[in-house]
Amino acid sequence: MLDLDQTIENIKQCKLIPESDIEEICTLLIDILIDESNIQHLHTPVTICGDIHGQLHDLITIFAIGGELPQTQYVFLGDFVDRGFNSLETWLLLMTYKLKYPSKITLIRGNHESRQITTVYGFYDECLRKYGSVNVWRYCCEVFDYLSLGAVINGRTEGGKGEKEGGGGSGSGSGVFCVHGGLSPEIDSIDQIRILDRKQEVPHEGGMCDLLWSDPEEDVKGWSISPRGAGFLFGESEVDKFLHLNNVGLIARAHQLVMEGYREMFDSKLVTVWSAPNYCYRCGNVASVLRIDDGLNRDYKVFEAVEFDEEVAGGKRDGGGGALGKKPVVEYFL
Structure with missing residues (x-):
């Protein structure tokens, strides 16, 4: 039997978790995620976290400053892996916490929770270096396919009846819509997200792709082509339209590096939260x-990186975030 408490402590110390235990963790988690909807409905208070990118020690800091589980409810907006020294441990810690406290932690898929992206930006190589095979990477990628695409905090009840939940204000804009990237020209309503087939590799185009890849832009009127090569740039008019049609007052998303930790846009109707x-x-x-x-009400908790022993964390990495020292530097800030 899997000892969750001991496994969590071992993960925090960067100890190698047996491959059979990781397979069991992934299998058990899929059993939980398969029953969750594309859009998770959450009640306040909730703490929202942006990109983590394999920075395990900073993830541990998040729980220290934001509140420990299960006293605090969390929603993570994706991009758990790639770039950092400890993508595997970061993802394992979140998975094991989800197994232990399934109603207290919501995991939303980011554009890096993808087979194609992780083979280039670190996670694949890290798993291969640590275990000598791609089995662990394959188990984890299978879980990625079952992650929710978004969440609504204190918003409508499922089915679009327009009811309010919790204590979230009155009138128009009473909830918060959480997503990794942004909006899509193919999606006007949250109800449309509910019926997407999420159990697949992230497609290269379409509504699901846009939710994970799109970005807000101050100078854009309507929609514009994204320089990322996937998703779109969208402006304030599209944010206003989406908020009005879905009776929410804020879009909370991640996906973009923000030097000050968070950035509100469009008269504070959208915020980018960055947690790495x-x-x-x-x-x-x-x-x-x-x-x-x-x-x-919004309370931003800003924090700095912690110091840690790089050798304990996983040793030196190559420029592309890989582990085998064979890949060139990949300048990629998604």
Whole structure:
């Protein structure tokens, strides 16, 4: 039988978890995620976390400053892996916490929770170096396919009846819509997200792709082509339209490095939350998490990177975040 408490402690210390235990963790987690909807409905108070990118020690800091489980409810907006020294441990810690406290932690898929992306930006190579095969990577990627695409905090009940939940204000804009990337020209309503087939590799185009890849842009009117090569740039008019049609007041998303840890846009109707301080161990940025209380008030907790022993964390990495020292530097800040 899997000892979750001991496994969690071993993960935090970067101890190698037996491959058979990882397979069991992934199998058990899929059994939980398969019953969750594309859009998870959450009640306040909730703490929202942005990109983590394999920075295990900073993830541990998040639980220290944001509140330990199960006293605090968390929603993570994706990009758990790639770039950092400890993508595997980061993902394992989140998975084991989800197994132990399934109603207290919500995991939303990011664009890096993808087979194609992880083979280039570190996670695949890290698993191969640590276990000598790709089995662990394959188990984890299978879990990625079952992650939710978004969440609504204190918003409509499922089925689109327009009811309010919790203590989230009155009138138009009473909830928070959480997503990794942004909006899509193919999706007007949250109900449309509910019926997407999420159990697949991230497609290269379409509504599901856009939710994971799109970005807001101040100077864009409507929609514009994204320089990322996937998703779109969208402006304030599209944010206003989406908020009005879905009776929410805020879009909380991640996906973009923000040097100050968070950034509100469009008259505070959209916020980008970034939770990987000193991203790639060289960007020098601070990070944040966002707590939403029962009145839908926002409390940003800003924090800096922690110091750690690189050898204990996983040794030296190559420029592309890989482990075998065969890949060139890949300048990629998604």
